[in-house]
Amino acid sequence: MSWLMQVSRRGCPLFVAFLSLLALNANTRADTIPPHTGGTLTFILPSEPSTLVSLATVAQPVIAVSSKVSEGLLTYDYNLNPLPQLATSWEISPDGKTYTFHLRPGVKWHDGQDFTSADVAWSIELLKKVHPRASSTFANVIQIKTPDPLTAVLELSHPAPYLLRAFAAGETPIVARHIYEGTDALKNPNGNAPIGTGPYIFSEWVRGSHVIFKRNPNYWDKPKPYIDQLVVKFSTDFVVRSLALETGQADIGYRTPVALSDLNRLKEKTNLVFDTRGNNYSYSVASLHFNLDDPHFSNLKVRQAVAHAIDRDALLRVVYFGYGTATATPVAPGLKTFHSTAPSPYPYDVAAANRLLDEANYPRGADGTRFRVTLDYSTFDDTFRRNAEFIRSALAKVGIAVTLRSQDIATYAKRVFTDRDFSLVSDQYANLYDPTVGVQRLYWSKNFRIGVPFTNLSHYHNDKVDQLLEAAQTENDPDKRIALFNEFQSIIQRELPDINLVSPQFITIANPRVHDHSPTADGLEGNLSSVWLDPAP
Numbered sequence: 001m002s003w004l005m006q007v008s009r010r011g012c013p014l015f016v017a018f019l020s021l022l023a024l025n026a027n028t029r030a031d032t033i034p035p036h037t038g039g040t041l042t043f044i045l046p047s048e049p050s051t052l053v054s055l056a057t058v059a060q061p062v063i064a065v066s067s068k069v070s071e072g073l074l075t076y077d078y079n080l081n082p083l084p085q086l087a088t089s090w091e092i093s094p095d096g097k098t099y100t101f102h103l104r105p106g107v108k109w110h111d112g113q114d115f116t117s118a119d120v121a122w123s124i125e126l127l128k129k130v131h132p133r134a135s136s137t138f139a140n141v142i143q144i145k146t147p148d149p150l151t152a153v154l155e156l157s158h159p160a161p162y163l164l165r166a167f168a169a170g171e172t173p174i175v176a177r178h179i180y181e182g183t184d185a186l187k188n189p190n191g192n193a194p195i196g197t198g199p200y201i202f203s204e205w206v207r208g209s210h211v212i213f214k215r216n217p218n219y220w221d222k223p224k225p226y227i228d229q230l231v232v233k234f235s236t237d238f239v240v241r242s243l244a245l246e247t248g249q250a251d252i253g254y255r256t257p258v259a260l261s262d263l264n265r266l267k268e269k270t271n272l273v274f275d276t277r278g279n280n281y282s283y284s285v286a287s288l289h290f291n292l293d294d295p296h297f298s299n300l301k302v303r304q305a306v307a308h309a310i311d312r313d314a315l316l317r318v319v320y321f322g323y324g325t326a327t328a329t330p331v332a333p334g335l336k337t338f339h340s341t342a343p344s345p346y347p348y349d350v351a352a353a354n355r356l357l358d359e360a361n362y363p364r365g366a367d368g369t370r371f372r373v374t375l376d377y378s379t380f381d382d383t384f385r386r387n388a389e390f391i392r393s394a395l396a397k398v399g400i401a402v403t404l405r406s407q408d409i410a411t412y413a414k415r416v417f418t419d420r421d422f423s424l425v426s427d428q429y430a431n432l433y434d435p436t437v438g439v440q441r442l443y444w445s446k447n448f449r450i451g452v453p454f455t456n457l458s459h460y461h462n463d464k465v466d467q468l469l470e471a472a473q474t475e476n477d478p479d480k481r482i483a484l485f486n487e488f489q490s491i492i493q494r495e496l497p498d499i500n501l502v503s504p505q506f507i508t509i510a511n512p513r514v515h516d517h518s519p520t521a522d523g524l525e526g527n528l529s530s531v532w533l534d535p536a537p
Contacts, residue, residue, distance in 0.1 A: 035226045035515070035516065035530075035532035036226065036532050036533060036534060036535050037223070037226045037227075037228075037532070038226075038227065038228050038533075038535070039227050039228060039229075039532075039533040039535070039536070040227065040228060040229040040230070040231055041227050041229070041230050041231070041251050041252065041514065041528075041531060041533060042231045042232075042233060042249070042250045042251045042252070043064070043230065043231070043232045043233070043250070043251065043252050043253070043524065044232075044233050044234070044235065044241055044244055044245065044250035044252070044253045044257060045060075045061045045064060045065075045232060045233070045234045045235075045253070045257075046060075046061070046234070046235070046236060046238070046241065046257065046380075046381075047061050047234055047236055047380070048061065048207070048208065048234040049061040049062040049064070049065050049066075049211075049234075050062060051066075051191040051192070052065050052066060052069065052191060052192060052193075052194045052202065052205065052211065053066050053069075053070055053173060053175065053190060053191050053194050054066035054067075054070070054131075054170055054171075054173055055126065055127065055130055055131060055173065055175065055185060055186075055191070056130040056131060056132070056185070056186055057132065058131075058132050058133060058430075058454075060255065060525075061234070063170035063171075063525050064170075064232070064254070064524060064525050065211060065232055066169070066170060066173055066194075067168075067169035067170045067173070067198070067522070067525055067526055067527050067528075068198055068199065068200040068213055068230060068527055068528055069110075069194045069195070069196035069198045069200060069201070069202055069213065070169060070173035070174065070175055070194060070196040070197075070198060071085055071086050071169045071173070071174060071196060071197050071198045071527055072085050072086065072167045072168045072169035072170075072171070072172050072173065072174060073085060073086050073087040073090075073101055073103075073120065073167040073172070073174065074086075074087060074090075074164075074167040074168065075168060075169070075520045075521075075522065075526060075527075076165065076168060076281060076433075076520055076521040076522065077520060077521060078277065078278075078280060078520075078521055079521075080165055080280070080281070080433055080521055082164055082165070082167075083520065084104070085104075085167075085169070085527075086103060086104055086107065086115065086120075086174055086197065087101040087102060087103055087104065087152075087167075088102055088103070088104050089101075089102045090102065090164075092164065095159065096156070096159030096160070096161065096476045097155065097156040097157070097158070097159055098153065098154070098155055098156070099153070099154040099156070099163065099164070100151065100152075100153045100154075101120065101151070101152045101153075101154075102150060102151060103115070103116070103117060103120065103149075103150040103151065103152065104150075104220060105150055106220060107197050107220045108197070108218060108220075109176050109178075109179075109195055109196065109197060110195045110196060110197070110201050110202075110216065111176075111195050113176070113178060114149070115174075115176075115197050116146075116149040116150070117146035117147075117148070117149055117150060117151055117152040118146055118149070118177050119174055119175070119176055119177045120144070120146075120152040120174055121144040121145075121146050121152060122175075122177035122180065122181065123172070123173065123174045123175050123177075124138060124141065124144055124154070124172070125144065126175070126180065126185055127172060127173075128141070129185075130185055130186060132452075132453070132454065133171070133432075133437060133441075134172065136437070136440075136441070136447075137160075137162075137163070137166050137171075137172075137437055138163075138166075139160075140156040140157050140158045140159075140160045140163075140473075140474070141154050141155070141156055141160075142155055142156065142157045143155040158473075158474040159474050159475075159476045160473065160474065161474075161475065161476050161478075161481060162433070162434035162436045162437060165433040165434060166433070166437070168281060168521075168522050168525075168526070169198075169522070169525075169526065169527055170522060170525045170526075171432070173196075174197070175190070175196070176190075176195055176196070179195055192205060193205070197220070198216065198219075198527050198529075199215070199216050199219045199221070199224055199225035199527055199528065199529035200213035200214065200215065200216055200225065200230050200527075200528070201213060201214045201215070201216050203229075208234075209233070209234075210231055210232060210233045210234070211231070211232040212229065212230070212231050212232075213229070213230040213231075213232070214228070214229055215227065215228050215229065219529070221529060224529040224530060225528070225529045225530075225531070226530075226531065226532035226533075227531060227532060227533060230528065233250060238257070238258055238259045238262075238382060239259070241253055241257045241258055242257075242258040242259065242262050242266065245257070245258065245266075245272060245509055245511070246266065246270055246272070248511060251510060251511045251513070251514050251533075252508065252509070252510040252511065252514050252517060252524065253508070253509050253510075254278075254279075254506070254508045254509075254523060254524040254525075255279065255506040255507075255508075256323070256504070256505075256506050256507045256509075257509055258509065259382060260320060260321045260323055260383070261321065263321065263323070263507070264321075266509070271512055272509050272510065272511065272512070273509070273510045273511070273512050273514070274507050274508070274509055275507065275508045275509075275510065275517075275518065276505060276506070276507055276508070277508070277518045277523065278508060278517070278518025278519075278520065278521065278522065278523020278524060278525075278526070279505075279506040279507075279508070279523055280334055280521050281432070281433055281520075281521040281522040281523075281525070282430045282431070282432050282433070282438075282522070282525075283332035283333075283334035283335060283430070283431045283432075283503060284332065284428050284429060284430045284431065284503060284504060284506075285327060285330055285331075285332050285428065285429060285431060285500050285501075285502070285503050286383065286384075286387060286426075286427070286428040286500075286501045286502045286503075286504060287330070287426075287427060287428070287429065287498045287499060287500045287501060288306070288310070288387075288391055288424060288425070288426055288498060288499040288501065289424070289425040289426075289427060289457055289458050289497070289498040290303055290306075290423075290424060290458055290496070290497060290498060290499075291420065291422050291423050291424070291425075291457075291458065291459070292458050292459050292460060292497060293420070293459055294373075294423045296362075296371060296373060296423065297423065297424070299360050300495070300496070301356045301357070301359055301360040302356070302357065302360050302362070303496040303499075304346050304353075304356050304496065305352075305353040305354075305356040305357045305360070305398060306353070306395065306400070306496075306499065307344065307346035307496055307499050308346050308347070308348065308349045308350070308352045308353035308356065309348075309350060309353040309394045309395055309397065309398045309400075310348065310391065310394050310499060310501070311348040311394065312326040312327075312328070312348070312501055312502065313326055313348075314348075314390075315387070315390050315501055315502060316502050318386075318390060319383060319386040319387055319390050319502075320383065320502055320504060320505075323504060323505045323507070324502045324503055324504040324505045325502065325503045325505070326501070326502055327339070327500050327501070327502065327503050328342075328343065328344035328493055328500055329342075329489040329492065329493060329500055330429075330431075330435075330439050330442065330443070330489070330492060330498070330500050331431060331435050331439055331485060331489060332431045332503040333503050334431075334503060335431055335433075335434070335435065337478075337482060338434075338435050338481075338482060338485045340485075340486050340489040340490065340493075342486075342489070342490060342493070344493055345493060345494055346496075350397055350398060353398040354398050354399070357370055357398060357399065357400075362399070364399045368399055369399055369400075369401045370398075370399035370400055371399075371400060371401070372400075372401040372402075372403065373400065373401075373402055373403070373423040373424055374402070374403045374404075374405050374422070374423055374424070375388050375391060375392065375402050375403070375404055375405070375423070375424040375425070375426060376405050376406075376407070376412065376415060376416065376422045376424070376425050376426070377404070377405075377406055377412070377425065377426040377427065378406070378407060378408065378409045378412035378413075378427070379406050379407065379408055379409070380408075380409045381428065383428070383504065384426050384427065384428065385404075385406060387426045387501070388404050388406075388426040389404065391424075391426060392404060402424070413453040413454075416453075416457055417450065417451060417452060417453045417454075417455065417457060418450060418451045420450065420459075425457065428504070429442060429454065433521075435472070435485055436469070436472055436473050440469045440472075440473075441454065441455055441456065442455070442456055442457070442458070442460075442498070443456065443460055443462075443465055443469065443488075443492060443497065444456060444465075444466060444469050444470075445460065445461040445462070445463075445465075445466050446466070448460075448461070458497040458498055460495075460497035462491060462495065464491060465488060465491055465492070468484050468485075468487055468488040468491075469484075469488060471484050472484040472485055472488070508523060508524060512534075513533050513534035514531065514533060515531065515532050515533070515534070516530040516531055516532060517530075517531045
């Protein structure tokens with residue numbers, strides 16, 4: 001019988017909404033105790049990855065497995081300061097247009113060949129062609145020089161002040177040139193059975209069940225890794241994931257792998273460890289997006305009315321059980337330097353919403369309805385559904401009748417980004433480590449690209465916003481860059497191509513026998529080389 005053990009889908013009990021964050025457990029084992037070696041760690045994911053190398057996708061399950069085999073030049077501490085990985089040191093020229101990386105000597109690919117600067121140059125050029133974000137992240141990189149096997153020099157046409165934070169394993173995986181050269185990268189078998197430099201060697205992928213990685217005995221950072229085996233299992237059912245963690249069938253899950261309504265029960269009834277560390281390389285913001293080509297929402301007064309109708313604080317309590325931070329701007333509060341704390345010019349005010357809809361010539365009918373629209377969401381995360389239900393209820397109070405329509409992520413992406421068959425969308429977007437990388441894509445008019453997922457879905461166009469975003473791309477003065485993003489956020493808050501709602505707090509849940517799983521900002525999306533387990537009793 002499979003690991004799922006045919007678990008029945010019984011509903012989780014609902015608990016009273018939290019007004020403050022649940023106090024999170026921390027592993028208090030002293031740092032002086034040396035790591036134990038051996039054992040198998042079982043990591044559970046909410047869905048099966050489509051590939052094991054994050055070359056052409058930014059899907060979370062792919063990033064989570066890719067980084068165990070394919071490493072990055074750098075990793076990052078909790079404050080996003082760079083730390084060595086495949087690069088041991090680096091310099092940036094005073095004009096911000098030359099990045100020099102000195103690579104780690106003696107590193108071998110899993111097939112025994114040497115890792116060199118040629119692999120770095122090949123990987124970045126390949127990512128520019130196939131990766132959803134790398135084409136813009138590395139847009140200013142015009143040449144990559146390799147003066148010797150352990151030096152890679154990136155030459156830029158213009159400064160890119162965010163670039164040094166782009167080299168994490170999940171975001172910019174370094175792959176083997178000798179594996180990919182002369183092939184179609186998207187069809188290369190390395191995506192299904194990867195060869196990398198990382199702490200784990202690919203062993204098997206049983207579709208629909210699990211992926212197994214074995215310890216790399218020749219890893220450059222000896223004596224790491226400490227565990228013998230990493231097993232990655234998948235389940236789309238949050239009840240199954242909760243029970244797997246509770247019963248020990250899974251050791252760890254990340255980005256809050258269980259229903260938020262179940263967190264308090266798990267904390268009270270189990271000895272599981274709850275940890276927020278390792279989630280700050282990629283903050284997210286949940287939003288309600290308008291299709292500005294829709295005749296209802298091309299009217300600013302209607303969008304203002306919708307904004308007035310939504311109580312963010314209530315949504316945070318009801319949908320997220322307090323696990324997050326309400327935000328009116330697209331830059332997540334976690335990106336403290338860039339996040340604007342200016343309040344929304346459209347606070348919760350049902351009377352103002354009704355007045356604006358009257359002014360927009362949408363009177364109530366005999367049944368109290370002004371007009372009807374459909375709100376789309378994907379089933380990737382249960383909070384998307386709960387957000388949609390909350391918004392439907394809020395808009396009903398001002399006479400807007402909302403029909404909900406759910407679909408899997410592939411159908412949703414086609415409907416929204418290819419067919420543009422939508423009026424309203426409830427979704428969530430990652431800011432990543434910098435607004436230029438994670439936020440600009442949603443508001444830059446040049447990024448309205450039909451058929452390309454997770455781009456400017458509202459079809460928003462504001463010349464001033466374009467100027468601000470493009471200036472921030474190359475501005476090296478930190479204070480000037482902050483000012484540019486503050487002005488950008490002010491315009492977005494006024495013009496409302498979308499309504500930003502909440503930045504969720506993500507929680508890793510682990511068995512107490514698991515230690516040192518998230519020593520860097522990318523947490524379980526890092527390489528897991530430091531993780532270790534208590535010995536079996």
